Ligand SMILES: Cc1cc2nc3c(=O)[nH]c(=O)nc-3n(C[C@H](O)[C@H](O)[C@H](O)COP(=O)(O)OP(=O)(O)OC[C@H]3O[C@@H](n4cnc5c(N)ncnc54)[C@H](O)[C@@H]3O)c2cc1C
């Protein structure tokens with residue numbers, strides 16, 4: 001019997017999306033979601049659930065969705081997740097649930113993320129995402145940072161009756177969801193829905209508040225959660241990196257992604273030039289290049305990566321989308337200096353690379369050859385990975401962090417300070433939304449258990 005392929009989803013065509021910050025993947029309709037869910041084999045030992053970091057009960061919600069019982073599907077999802085709309089949209093599915101789906105062995109894996117996203121958006125439309133307001137339980141907690149880890153922790157605590165405050169150093173909500181993940185991959189409405197839910201649950205969000213010392217917070221709140229992320233950009237340490245027009249990825253991405261949409265649905269970043277060079281081969285590089293393509297003044301975008309395409313860490317879907325949007329890829333190429341005129345970058349001198357023996361990551365090590373060439377540029381974006389901010393650990397004696405500045409925690413996300421938890425990128429180093437959410441949920445559940453056991 002021939003196996004059915006994936007149910008097609010409406011996708012914004014490449015020539016349209018080059019001028020648009022609208023969502024590329026439009027999402028399933030109810031009929032499409034049910035049709036796709038009906039492809040699930042309902043495996044008895046589902047490998048997809050095992051591969052999902054939060055072990056979503058995928059066959060169970062697929063069965064309900066295939067019968068168009070989306071309310072039941074949503075209830076099943078809520079046992080494990082508080083971000084089904086977000087994770088359904090941005091999880092690296094091919095490495096997680098969908099990468100382990102047995103349909104993928106001989107055909108196309110089930111579009112698990114897209115069905116999950118449909119169920120969550122359906123539940124939002126039906127008003128199912130708002131619980132009854134819980135009775136206050138007399139306990140209070142503070143979450144530092146307004147990214148996914150803290151958002152999840154705050155939601156679970158607030159749903160249990162805790163009084164929760166979020167302290168955020170920036171003037172906007174969502175952490176990387178807002179400044180990093182562009183609106184053509186994650187709708188701003190989805191982030192806004194979460195913010196509105198937290199506010200409805202009574203969570204106080206205080207912006208422009210950077211936390212360093214935890215002393216006062218530990219006295220004022222029963223529990224503290226650190227969800228401060230890992231957004232310090234790694235540098236190349238080559239000449240010319242300080243020229244005007246050379247940007248670290250967070251500066252470039254936030255300037256574009258946080259700028260308001262104009263009447264034609266475009267965003268603007270006037271400091272970006274006509275010819276944009278992005279350095280790096282991960283998803284952040286793809287996002288920066290795809291942002292650049294969409295700016296009105298851009299004429300050309302090129303990504304340079306020091307290994308070959310085979311070693312690129314970017315997920316296949318993002319890579320293909322970037323290619324479709326006309327971004328040029330030059331692999332086995334690495335800048336060795338940036339050249340400028342009057343203090344502004346004008347060119348990148350690049351080395352041709354070759355691949356040596358595998359390094360500790362298992363990928364073949366890039367080795368520089370003597371061959372050089374230059375690329376004329378007006379703007380460079382460095383997307384070379386992120387490090388953790390060591391300042392909170394440094395300012396709080398006895399708060400344990402590893403040599404990379406990641407907070408050390410036990411299996412319940414408790415740090416070395418009795419009433420302080422940590423999770424998300426601040427604890428793991430740069431990772432994924434679903435893992436940050438998992439940490440926030442687990443920490444909140446442990447706090448609630450301690451309250452019920454009257455330990456606090
Ligand atoms: C460009 C980009 C694209 C990505 N795309 C994806 C994707 O498609 N799918 C995916 O799963 N993952 C993706 N990721 C990774 C994912 O976004 C992160 O793993 C996730 O956001 C981590 O959540 P977090 O809450 O730990 O940290 P963050 O999202 O970084 O949030 C931390 C928050 O804490 C605030 N903060 C920091 N220090 C302080 C302080 N001292 N006081 C107060 N507030 C503070 C920050 O301003 C921020 O708002 C992407 C990352 C980037 C950079």
Ligand code: SF4
Pocket residue numbers: 051052053054055056058081087088091093096097098112113116434
């Ligand atoms: S949370 Fe992410 S990994 Fe888990 S089922 Fe949903 S899309 Fe897949």
